[in-house]
Amino acid sequence: MKIKTDFVTNSSSTSFIVITESAKVFSRDSFLQAVGVDKESVFIELFDTLYESLESSMEPFRDACMHHRWNKDSNCEKFVVDIFGQGLWDKILLAEKEGKTVWMGSLSSDQTEIESFFCVLPFRINDKAFYIDATNDGW
């Protein structure tokens, strides 16, 4: 038997879904405008880092969902309904029908303090150009 005597740490990642009007619409400028931060704000880095964390992990939804380690049944509908709810699944189906692009990604508590903060914070951002559902976040 091994006994750990030092700090015991726990880390995790949480998933999010982004729906965009088109594949190119999720830009830094549109994101900063949607969240309501002035580019002169002393806290611009907070939202810049969130944008980079989201954008760098976004993958086309169907692929990301099928290969997600939590999706043991390879069933996207069950997976989304289980972790986000029926409402988001309906929204995804409607978005796909309307030709919008759906993405999936994850935030990790192992990265920066900023990403770690957003990793455990459930949030939604609803803008004309995109919709972000990160309500899976939170422990």
Next chain:
Amino acid sequence: MLYKQSIDTNSERYFFLANKRISKKGFLVKAKVNSKLFAGEILGKLYDCMMAEAVDLQNEYETFHNDEYPTFEEFLEKKYVLRKKRILIIKRYLSCNRNLRILCRPAHAYDYAAERLVFYDKLSPMFIGLVMGRRKYENKNRFRNE
């Protein structure tokens, strides 16, 4: 100005200055975020995290302890175990701006991830600077261990 003080092996507390004329609404305005959108919601939450359980020490002294300790300085030194050097710095700040107050807040009083961001991250000087009403922010020595 932000000091972190270890009380014992398991507990800590923070001392920081805040300008009583800067409300949460004023903080959001100075932060240049729209209070009705996501950025305002997040920074409002982080402001609440800073102020959660923060005690105005001057107010505490005048209300409860001025019989016990003849001066505010002695109160800070004996009740809060602050070093004389720190007390002098605090006193200097308070004498320069009558709207400043010295707050003490226990660590782990609120959302842990938010607290890390406000008191440990490189953004910490921005939070402290804004609640103090500063126009420029300290970039180094963001907090000193007491």
